[in-house]
Amino acid sequence: MSKELKILWFFYRKLLIPGVLFSFLLSLMIGFNIKIFGLSFMLLFPFLHYFIYELRFRNEYVFYANFGFSRIYLWKTTIIISVVLSFVTSLL
Numbered sequence: 001m002s003k004e005l006k007i008l009w010f011f012y013r014k015l016l017i018p019g020v021l022f023s024f025l026l027s028l029m030i031g032f033n034i035k036i037f038g039l040s041f042m043l044l045f046p047f048l049h050y051f052i053y054e055l056r057f058r059n060e061y062v063f064y065a066n067f068g069f070s071r072i073y074l075w076k077t078t079i080i081i082s083v084v085l086s087f088v089t090s091l092l
Contacts, residue, residue, distance in 0.1 A: 007067045011074060012081070014052055019045045038089025045082040049075065 023041040030036050053060060053074075061071050 004067070004069075007064065007069065008077070011064060011069070012078075014057075015045065015048050015078070018052075019048050022048070034089050034092050038086040041089075042082040042086035045085075046075075046078055049078045 019041060022044050023037055026040040026044070027033065027037040030040075061074075064074060065071075
């Protein structure tokens with residue numbers, strides 16, 4: 001694995017675990033359906049990014065900036081991941 005992918009995995013590991021867990025729990029409360037899971041993930045994933053990296057660990061952006069990942073790039077990647085996963089689950 002390249003260094004950049006390891007750094008991105010380190011960043012998104014803090015988001016994916018709670019994102020999948022909370023999306024699964026929310027979709028169970030509504031009535032589990034894979035499409036509902038994808039929609040809840042699309043809504044919760046950017047919210048978790050904001051809560052974790054903008055409010056709680058704000059200074060960690062400096063670490064990622066040292067490796068060439070800007071805040072805007074990380075936000076764009078978060079939005080793209082959430083939309084792609086929602087699109088894929090809507091096709092299932």
